[in-house]
Each structure stands twice: as structure tokens, then as C-alpha cells.
Amino acid sequence: MERYLPVSKKRNSSSSLEKITGSANGNGTLYSEEDSNLEENDFSWGDYLEETGTRAVPHVSFRHVEISIRSNFQPGMKLEVANKNNPDTYWVATIITTCGQLLLLRYCGYGEDRRADFWCDVIIADLHPVGWCTQNNKVLRPPDAIKEKYSDWTDFLIRELTGSRTAPANLLEGVCIAIIHLL
Structure with missing residues (x-):
């Protein structure tokens, strides 16, 4: 199974994210060259979901937390x-x-x-x-x-x-x- 890590709310068409494979556990990880310059507050899930055309998992999927x-x-x-x-x-x-x-x-x-x-x-x-x-x-x-x-x-x-x-x-x-x- 591949694992992805979004890294920036500013997305260039192809260069802002790269898929890296071959990690010790076999999972892929997405990162950009700008990773070391990012602050925690630079990422916005709302922007990411909108930009990728995806939806968040509904809260009812986490009943134990609710x-x-x-x-x-x-x-x-x-x-x-x-x-x-x-x-x-x-x-x-x-x-x-x-x-x-x-x-x-x-x-x-x-x-x-x-x-x-x-x-x-x-x-x-x-x-x-x-x-x-x-x-x-x-x-x-x-x-x-x-x-x-x-x-x-x-x-x-x-x-x-x-x-x-x-x-x-x-x-x-x-x-x-x-x-x-x-x-």
C-alpha cells in the first residue's frame, strides 16, 4: 500500500510533489524539495482537498472518537x-x-x-x-x-x-x- 504526505498548499502542476519509493517499509511517500522550508501552518487540508478533488472521510467513520x-x-x-x-x-x-x-x-x-x-x-x-x-x-x-x-x-x-x-x-x-x- 502506498502512503502519501501532502507538503504544500501551493501546488505546481508536476514539480511540487514527488513520489519516493523503496523506503524501508515499502510504502511510498510524497514530498517536495521545499520540505525543509515548510512550517507546520503552511498546509491546509481544506485547500488540499479542493485542489485534489477529493473529500474528507465522514466523521461517522470515527465513532469511537465521536x-x-x-x-x-x-x-x-x-x-x-x-x-x-x-x-x-x-x-x-x-x-x-x-x-x-x-x-x-x-x-x-x-x-x-x-x-x-x-x-x-x-x-x-x-x-x-x-x-x-x-x-x-x-x-x-x-x-x-x-x-x-x-x-x-x-x-x-x-x-x-x-x-x-x-x-x-x-x-x-x-x-x-x-x-x-x-x-
Whole structure:
């Protein structure tokens, strides 16, 4: 399969793009001699599509992105997440930020310490609403790195969750439904 890289919104009839073959992976690449002089902002997809008489792929072709953008996950919401070092256990995490279908999470108990923040993909991660572990007889245990930080984790979680926003179950159920529709 050949791969093309558009390089300039100014197109000369034949000399602005050249097809180069024989790359290590066998894919062709388009580039111009002017490549080294181009800035990122010099390229316009709209101009490129118009000049080449092509159309953009419709947004519905990327349902996983559409779903995550509409998912309504918000920073500050709490979730129960599989414990990275012990996947048979779970712990409460806070959403720090969202980026498409990705969530940046921090396990509760780390406070403002960002060193243990981690990204997870909403589509494939083992995420659940707060209370899911209790309803499903799963173990809720803090990560090993902070296990000794508090003497009473139950008391800590009660304080941490009181007045907090938890991710509604329907957000997480919607993700599961979306996965089924994508398959």
C-alpha cells in the first residue's frame, strides 16, 4: 500500500510533489524539495482537498472518537478503576483531564502528586462507577505505593467521596454499548 504526505498548499502542476519509493517499509511517500522550508501552518487540508478533488472521510467513520467527545466525562469525577499493579483489585481514581477517548486519572490518596497519574482509554479500560465493587463483590484496595499512607482507608474514602462528583453509570454503560456497535 502506498502512503502519501501532502507538503504544500501551493501546488505546481508536476514539480511540487514527488513520489519516493523503496523506503524501508515499502510504502511510498510524497514530498517536495521545499520540505525543509515548510512550517507546520503552511498546509491546509481544506485547500488540499479542493485542489485534489477529493473529500474528507465522514466523521461517522470515527465513532469511537465521536462517542468519547460526547461522553461528558469531566475533570474531578470519580471512578473505580482496576489497580495497575494488581488487576484483581480496584481503587477509586479522579479524572484529571480528558483528551478525546483518553482520561488522565490519579488514584485517590496521591493528593497533588502527579507522578503516578496515568492515561487510560475509555473504550478498553476497566472503568466502573463508584459503588460497582461493592455491588459486584470486588476488592477495593489502594495501590501499593500509597498503602501505608493512611491507617484507615475506609474513613479516607468516605471523606474523599463525600460531596464529590462520581461518573454516572450511564456514561460507562454508553461506552460498552458503543464498543458493541463498533464490532
